[in-house]
Amino acid sequence: MLTVNVAVLLAAVVVARLCxxxxxxxxxxxxxxxxxxxxxxxxxxxxxxxxxxxxxLGELAHGVTRAGQ
Structure with a gap:
């Protein structure tokens, strides 16, 4: 039986649309x-x-905020 992960399928569709x-x-x-x-x-x-x-992303945002002060 073949199963398809919906997130992987949706990611492939998004990549195809963005290309x-x-x-x-x-x-x-x-x-x-x-x-x-x-x-x-x-x-x-x-x-x-x-x-x-x-x-x-939270750590990156915190670092950018700290660097801006």
Missing amino acids: RRTQARSRTDEKVTVVLVLALGVLIAPTPVGQALFTA
């Missing part, structure tokens, strides 16, 4: 891409990879 030329995109196409990326974020967030990304 297209910018001139070929309409506003509707860009909105669909944004919705797909947000859905991917929701799927990845509770995973260990998502938590690691969240921690890394």
Whole structure:
């Protein structure tokens, strides 16, 4: 039996959509891409990879804030 992880499938769709030329995109196409990326974020967030990304971005933001003071 073959199983497909929805997050992996959605990531492949997002990459395929982002690889297209910018001139070929309409506003509707860009909105669909944004919705797909947000859905991917929701799927990845509770995973260990998502938590690691969240921690890394938090540390980066903290470092940038500290450097700006």
